[in-house]
Amino acid sequence: MKSxxxxxxxxDVMFTAISLFAAAMLRYDGVIDPxxxxxxxxxxxxxxxxxxxxxxxxGCNDCILSYAGFSEMIRQLITVMGVTFVLYAVKLFxxxxxxxxxxxxxxxxxxxxxxxMRLFFRFYRWVxxxxxxxxxxxxxxxxxxxxxxxxxxxxxxxxxxxxxxFPVAVLDDDLQxxxxxICGVKIRGTSADLEEVVHSSGAEAILIAIPSANLNTxxxxxxxxxxxxxxxxxFQSVVNLQNVLGxxxxxxxxxxxxxxxxxxxNQMDVSAARQLIQGRVVLVTGGAxxxxxxxxxxxxxxxxxxxxxxDLDENAMFQxxxxxxxxxxxGRYQLVVGSVCDTxxxxxxxxRWSPQLVFHAAAHKHVPMMEGNIIEAIQNNVxxxxxxxxxxxxxxxxxxxxxxTDKAVKPANTMGATKRLCExxxxxxxxxxxxxAAVRFGNVIGSNGSVVxxxxxxxxxxxxxxxxxxxxxxxxxTIPEAVSLVLTAAHMAQSREIFVLDMGKPVRIYDLACxxxxxxxxxxxxxxxxxFTGLRPxxxxxxxxxxxxxxxxxxxxxxxxxxxxxxxxxxxxxxxxDSLETAIRDYANEKQAYELLFQAIQNEEQEYAGIxxxxxxxxH
Numbered sequence: 005m006k007s008x009x010x011x012x013x014x015x016d017v018m019f020t021a022i023s024l025f026a027a028a029m030l031r032y033d034g035v036i037d038p039x040x041x042x043x044x045x046x047x048x049x050x051x052x053x054x055x056x057x058x059x060x061x062x063g064c065n066d067c068i069l070s071y072a073g074f075s076e077m078i079r080q081l082i083t084v085m086g087v088t089f090v091l092y093a094v095k096l097f098x099x100x101x102x103x104x105x106x107x108x109x110x111x112x113x114x115x116x117x118x119x120x121m122r123l124f125f126r127f128y129r130w131v132x133x134x135x136x137x138x139x140x141x142x143x144x145x146x147x148x149x150x151x152x153x154x155x156x157x158x159x160x161x162x163x164x165x166x167x168x169x170f171p172v173a174v175l176d177d178d179l180q181x182x183x184x185x186i187c188g189v190k191i192r193g194t195s196a197d198l199e200e201v202v203h204s205s206g207a208e209a210i211l212i213a214i215p216s217a218n219l220n221t222x223x224x225x226x227x228x229x230x231x232x233x234x235x236x237x238x239f240q241s242v243v244n245l246q247n248v249l250g251x252x253x254x255x256x257x258x259x260x261x262x263x264x265x266x267x268x269x270n271q272m273d274v275s276a277a278r279q280l281i282q283g284r285v286v287l288v289t290g291g292a293x294x295x296x297x298x299x300x301x302x303x304x305x306x307x308x309x310x311x312x313x314x315d316l317d318e319n320a321m322f323q324x325x326x327x328x329x330x331x332x333x334x335g336r337y338q339l340v341v342g343s344v345c346d347t348x349x350x351x352x353x354x355x356r357w358s359p360q361l362v363f364h365a366a367a368h369k370h371v372p373m374m375e376g377n378i379i380e381a382i383q384n385n386v387x388x389x390x391x392x393x394x395x396x397x398x399x400x401x402x403x404x405x406x407x408x409t410d411k412a413v414k415p416a417n418t419m420g421a422t423k424r425l426c427e428x429x430x431x432x433x434x435x436x437x438x439x440x441a442a443v444r445f446g447n448v449i450g451s452n453g454s455v456v457x458x459x460x461x462x463x464x465x466x467x468x469x470x471x472x473x474x475x476x477x478x479x480x481x482t483i484p485e486a487v488s489l490v491l492t493a494a495h496m497a498q499s500r501e502i503f504v505l506d507m508g509k510p511v512r513i514y515d516l517a518c519x520x521x522x523x524x525x526x527x528x529x530x531x532x533x534x535x536f537t538g539l540r541p542x543x544x545x546x547x548x549x550x551x552x553x554x555x556x557x558x559x560x561x562x563x564x565x566x567x568x569x570x571x572x573x574x575x576x577x578x579x580x581x582d583s584l585e586t587a588i589r590d591y592a593n594e595k596q597a598y599e600l601l602f603q604a605i606q607n608e609e610q611e612y613a614g615i616x617x618x619x620x621x622x623x624h
Contacts, residue, residue: 012065012121013056019117020052020087027109028102043102047091051110054090055118058083064122077119084115142170143525146207146234148195148225149214150176155186157213162187173205195228202232209525212238235522274306277491280361281306284402287359288313289344289392290366292320294451295407298487299363300324304332306491311337312357314344315366344388347395354399361494362396364389365407367423374419375541378598379588385422386601387585390429396438405494406430406442408502410479410547413444417542421601428608429581431500432574441497443490445505446479446547455513459520467532469517472539476514477546479507493564502567504549504556572608580604 024044028036036044059065062079088111094100095107145161147154158171174191175198176182181191192201201207210229212222222238229236286303290296291313297320303311315321318341325339338357342349344366353359367385368374374381389406396404408427411420430440449456455478462469486505493503518528526532539545550556555568584604587597 009065013059015121016055016059016118017052019114019121020055021048023110023113023117024048024051024106026113027106030109031103031106040102040106043100047094047100047102050090050094051087051114054087055083055114058086076122080119080122081115084111084118087111087114143168144172144206144208145169146173146175146198146202146205146210147171147189148175148198148210148212148229149217150174150178150181150184150186150191151214151216153215154213157211158187158189162189169209172207173201175201195225198228199232202234207234209235209237212236214238230519233522235525235527237523237525274302274488274491276495277302277488278306280403280495281308281491283307283309284360285310285357286312286361286363287353287357287401288363288365289315290364290407291315291339292317292324293365294448294454294483295487295490296363296365297324298483299365299490300328300337302484302487302491303363304328304337308336310335310357312340312353312359313337314340314342314353316341316343343384344392345383347391350391350395354395354401358399360402362392362401362404363407363490363494364392364404366392367407369409369419371411371417371419371542372540374422375417378418378594378601379591381418381422382584382588382597382601385419386425386429386581387588389426390581393429393433393440397433397436401438403439403441403494403497404430405490405497406440407490408442408444410444410446410507410549411544413548413550415602415605416544418598418601419542421605424605425581425601427502428572428577428605431502432572432577433500439497440500441494442502443493443505444502444549445481445486445489446507446549448481448483448486450483455516456520459517463521463524463526463532468535469521469532470535470537471514471517472537472543473545474514474536475512475545476539476543477510477512479510479547479549481505481507489561489563492561493559496559496561496564496566503559504565504567506563506565507549510546576607577604580607 024047025036028040028044032040062083064076064079064083088107091100091107091110092104095102095104147158154174154176158174161169161171171189174186174189175193175195176191177194179194182193184191192205198210202210210232212225212229214221214225217225226236226238281303286308288296288299288303288311291300292315296313296315300311300313313321313324321339321341328337340349340353344350344364366388368377368381393404406426409420409423411417412424412427413420415421415424427442427444430442433440447454459469489505493505496503514534517534521528521532521534524532528534550565550567557566557568559566580600581604584597584600587593587600
């Protein structure tokens with residue numbers, strides 16, 4: 005730092021000599037009077053000494069020259085004016101014999117030289133930053149949005165040479181902005197020109213910088229950008245944009261996952277469900293899980309008389325309680341830690357609070373995990389469900405609703421088979437005064453342990469992202485959407501129906517992985533590898549929501565369909581479940597329990613075609 009100050013001081017001294025002699029040459033039309041040369045050398049030490057002293061006092065050489073601005077130029081002007089004043093004073097005392105005009109011209113030239121040198125470094129930095137010169141591994145970004153949000157991020161990227169993002173073009177649907185520039189970046193068209201501008205500009209990523217845009221606009225722009233295959237990120241709000249700029253532009257918002265699977269958030273009419281819930285006591289088993297906790301949230305908003313939340317996971321129950329107590333008084337809900345396998349606990353709950361509506365979401369759901377824990381899967385999913393059904397009937401609950409899964413259709417694994425047997429048990433309750441119903445749907449976005457948060461974690465860790473098979477597909481739905489439809493179906497339930505939710509089109513998991521990677525501002529198989537691991541035990545290539553042979557009727561809600569209850573051998577089914585319960589008392593009977601589980605389903609489903617294949621998947 006000291007060596008730089010010394011260098012600039014020497015340069016200032018050199019500029020002082022140059023400006024004095026140049027001023028004299030201008031005054032005498034290029035030929036300096038010999039008598040004036042001596043006077044100039046006499047003036048030089050006064051001018052140079054004053055310049056160095058004032059530069060030291062005012063800190064003219066203390067600034068970072070690449071950021072020199074108005075305040076630095078004012079200090080330099082004061083320094084040069086001081087030099088001019090000293091030269092006039094020396095002349096006034098008769099120590100100099102140079103014309104007044106030389107002193108004035110010298111002041112002008114000295115300011116141009118010394119000030120110009122300082123501005124040169126700022127100009128050099130502006131050129132290198134504005135044109136991306138000297139940046140390493142710069143990502144060329146196409147910005148959509150020429151408003152305040154776009155201008156803020158472009159200015160940030162153009163002014164920070166350390167940022168690895170560099171804007172190369174802007175798009176905006178405002179026709180009056182076409183052809184204009186933002187911080188030197190040209191607005192090259194509207195969103196309709198996206199693909200063409202991507203190719204012509206060499207963009208490597210796309211940023212949607214419209215903080216005021218609604219969800220439909222974001223969806224439209226995102227789907228326009230998808231065919232380019234480039235990473236797509238966006239800013240959600242002006243506050244988010246300012247926070248990101250404060251922390252660094254590496255933290256761009258990702259596109260909502262529901263948009264990656266082309267399933268936007270749907271506004272649901274829950275007025276019918278509210279009629280069912282309002283003023284009633286409701287029990288939710290598995291109430292701290294992904295579906296169960298959302299059931300609790302929506303039920304509380306529908307003004308139930310009291311909500312009983314029953315779950316075995318005390319940590320999840322604690323977190324849910326922390327959330328609910330901020331919005332509701334403790335008397336509105338009750339948390340009970342326990343298992344649906346504990347009949348004594350269930351009897352206590354029903355006897356004490358007399359729930360009128362029962363939503364049974366408690367279940368083990370992870371397919372590979374349950375393939376290695378068959379006895380526990382049967383105990384919790386099948387026997388636990390039977391326990392809740394019996395308690396609901398005994399205490400004359402108004403309705404019992406089972407949360408089922410698409411894996412119950414042609415089950416090829418233990419978890420799916422247990423859920424299908426639960427559906428059959430529910431449908432066998434022909435003489436029950438409690439209305440029984442099940443709601444069947446596929447995967448929900450963001451549930452505990454599901455594929456979306458797993459992929460997001462793998463991307464955050466730098467990959468690889470693991471996909472079982474390039475062609476595997478799954479149905480997806482948002483958790484709030486699924487729960488709203490479950491509550492609406494519960495209102496419709498009359499007798500032993502299975503309701504099937506409209507899940508839209510199945511999503512290829514490989515495409516989901518690619519879109520998640522792109523939404524993080526990265527490129528699949530370049531920045532983040534995708535590795536195929538093969539199907540896991542009990543896993544299917546695709547899921548179905550119903551059998552072709554099942555009678556499917558449309559309900560008054562176009563998102564909900566109804567399966568008519570079939571004819572079941574109720575006595576045989578109960579006998580099969582009793583045999584299954586006996587078998588699982590001995591953990592050494594895992595193979596027998598597995599065979600009894602699928603045999604119970606086969607006894608009721610003549611068209612079931614997955615037994616041979618699923619038995620081969622069993623690993624002992």
